[in-house]
Amino acid sequence: MKKITEERFGLVMIVAALLVIILIAGQFLVHRQKIRDKAVRVEGRNVVNLLTNLSYEQLVPVQRQNSILDLLNNRQIDSDFAYAAVVGTSGQPLAVSVSGASMIPPADLKNEKTLWATEHEFQIQPDQRTVLEFRAPILSQGELAGYIRVGYFKPSLELQELPFIAQLALPIFLLVPLTYILLRRELKPIKEANKEINKVMQRQHITKAVDSSDNFQDFMQNFKIFVSEIDRRFSEIDNKNLKTKATTLALTYNHQRIESALQSLPDAVLVMDETGKATFANSKLLRLIGRSLNAILGAKPEEWCDDEQVSKLLAKYYNNQSRLRRWDSVDFKPPQNPETLLSVSAYPLFTPKDTETIFGTLVVFHDKTQEILAKSARDQFIGSVAHELKSPLNVIHMSAEALLDENNISNDERINTVNIINDEVERLSSLITNLLNITMIEAGNMALDYQRVKIFDFLQDTLASVARGGSVDETHFDVQLSNNLSTIEIDKNLFRIALNNLLTNAIKYNKPNGKVTLLADETDDLLTIKISDTGIGIDDHDQKYIFEKFYRSENDNVRQKQGNGLGLALVKEIIELHGGKISLQSALGEGSTFTITLKKTSSLLKAS
Structure with a gap:
């Protein structure tokens, strides 16, 4: 055949x-x-x-x-x-x-x-x-x-061309056996492939179109069946791969969710496997210790941590069965940022179904710097408040003891002592009021009560109130206000406290026969209020801290005056609460100018 x-x-x-x-x-x-x-x-x-x-x-x-x-x-x-x-x-x-x-x-x-x-x-x-x-x-x-x-x-x-045509036909005819030989040579691999396909189909129990034949058409029929069977097998594999891919995607999604949660934590986090090699580190850890992600992943603590105490702590949580159920912590300062204090806490990770088997360690790097600074600021604040309360209380106590000795005190001395007690009580009241206002503003519990205020009348009334309440006999006032000043929305009571503190300081720290200037100006969007004096002035060093709580200059002229260092801090809080800004221009011995800038748009003020 x-x-x-x-x-x-x-x-x-x-x-x-x-x-x-x-x-x-x-x-x-x-x-x-x-x-x-x-x-x-x-x-x-x-x-x-x-x-x-x-x-x-x-x-x-x-x-x-x-x-x-x-x-x-x-x-x-x-x-x-x-x-x-x-x-x-x-x-x-x-x-x-x-x-x-x-x-x-x-x-x-x-x-x-x-x-x-x-x-x-x-x-x-x-x-x-x-x-x-x-x-x-x-x-x-x-x-x-x-x-x-x-x-x-x-x-x-032209039949005379027949010899030429015969010469042309000869090589064409000779190509037939050559082509036949080449075709047989090229078809030989197909025959071999046919044999291999038959073997595979026999092993896989695939029904063949023809049991054994060298006919090319029969080969193509078997080959078609073979390809169809392969396609079916690949479809089954694709279905299995699809299920595997879906499972992998679900695992990847869960893994990404966990990583996202760890990335969003406020602390730096490191995860180690049971051999101590790092498998995850969030971006906060990289910034804290100054290492790249590639330098940490796959490495043990001694390879990326320069602190000996931290390395010893983490070494206890791999290849050591005695510390599996315990957590421990240690503090250290990164050499890249010695001003930062970190608390390193290690927690063993157990499998959900077997609490005896550990599969890794969770390491949390907590930055304690702000907590320590806050504690220090709180202690300093308490100390400053205690000091400010102690001084007037001592004066009141001593004055009260003097009043109790009725036989050894004259009537004039008694009146003077009562006046001293009254002044100290007012000082305590002012201190406590300022403390309460600052505390409420910083805690966010101060709700502004906006009212429409004609700024010309408001400034005139505030200045008149300050002038009546203090000793201003030697102080001259220069008021530069226009009757056409706009009406704005502010918290009238709070803003009056800020202006009172600025005007009181301008009078208190002025020179004899000094001058206090109150100026107000406006543009389409802004209102500017300036309070100037010709007093002792503020040097460059004190200007950096002048708006901080309890700060008072070491200048002798300042120390001679009573004060608690809360007035300007409260002024700054009130102005910023209204969405405004306050600035200072001063030179020692040449007076000071405080400038308040407010936005006139009421909606912006309320939004701020």
């Missing part, structure tokens, strides 16, 4: 090669005929045009002279030339030259009316060959004298 199939295939290739050779030969002969036909037509037109340029006398010879037509016939190399003739207007021949035994076919020239060259086809006797005749008129002295007729045999198939 195999041998018959191969012989049949070889015979088909031979027949196909012969058909190709015949087709090529036919196309070649037809193409050659078309080329010769075109050449004959071009030559015929050229010859007729050449002869029409000659005179009638040159075309028609004198008796016994060779005509130009004979010369044309003798010079023809192409075997397709048939005849050339000069005829009269009635068709009678005047000069004739014929190739071989050819005859000039008769032509009816009586109806020839054109004066242009024309082409005609005739059947010439005796071999019935087709002639292409090219005809043109001859003029003599402007009159029609006759016609030129030049004929060429119409080209036929």
Whole structure:
């Protein structure tokens, strides 16, 4: 069966090669005929045009002279030339030259009316060959004298080209066995593949189309079944992979959620596996210890931690069964940031189903710096408050003891002592009020009670109230206010406290016969209030801390005056609570100017 199939295939290739050779030969002969036909037509037109340029006398010879037509016939190399003739207007021949035994076919020239060259086809006797005749008129002295007729045999198939075609067909025919050998060589791997496919199909119990055959069609049928089975198996694998991918995505999603939660924690976090190698570190840890993520992941603590105490602490939580259920902590300062104090706490991680098995350690790095600073500030605040309360209480206590000794105190001394007690009580009341206001503002419990206030009247009333409440006999006031100042929305009571503190300080720390200036100006968006004095002034160092709680300058002129260091701190809190800003311009011995800037838009004030 195999041998018959191969012989049949070889015979088909031979027949196909012969058909190709015949087709090529036919196309070649037809193409050659078309080329010769075109050449004959071009030559015929050229010859007729050449002869029409000659005179009638040159075309028609004198008796016994060779005509130009004979010369044309003798010079023809192409075997397709048939005849050339000069005829009269009635068709009678005047000069004739014929190739071989050819005859000039008769032509009816009586109806020839054109004066242009024309082409005609005739059947010439005796071999019935087709002639292409090219005809043109001859003029003599402007009159029609006759016609030129030049004929060429119409080209036929060139059988003399058959030897060349045979030479061309030989290599084509010789390609058949070479192609057959090459095909067998190329089909050999397919046969081997067919054998392997049959083995695989047999092992996998796949039903074959044909049990065993070297026929290419049978192979393709088995191959199609084989590919279909592979596709089905791949589909099953894809379904399993899809389920695996879904499970992986779910695990990845949960893992990312855990990492996101660890990243969002306020503390730095590190996770180690049971061998002590880091498997996760959030970005806060990288900033605290100054290490890159690549330097930490996959490394043990001693490889990335420079602090010996931290390394020893974390070393207890891997390869050590005695510390699995305990957590411990240690404090250290990173060498990259020695001002930061970190608390490192390690927590063993147990599997959910087995609390005896540890699979890692959670390490939390907590920054205690702000807590320590807050505790220090709280202690300092308490100390400052205690000091500020102790001084007036001591004065009140001593004054009260003096009043109890009625026999040794005069009436004037008694009145003076009562006045001292009254002043100290007012001092305590002012201190406690300022403390309460600052505490409420900082805690966010101070709700502003906005009211529409005409700023001109408000500033005038505040200044008059301050002037009535203190010793201002030696102080001069310069009020620069316009009656056209706008109406704005502020918390009237709080803002009055701020202005009172600024005006009171301007009077308290002024020089004798000094001047206090109150100025207000506005633009389309802003209101500016300036309070200036000609007092002792504030040096550059004190200006940095002037708005901090309980801060008082070491200047002797300042220390001579009573104060608790809360007034300007409260002013700043109130102004900023209204969405405004306060600034200071001062020089020691040249007075001070406090400038308040507020936005006039009420909605912005409320939003702030």
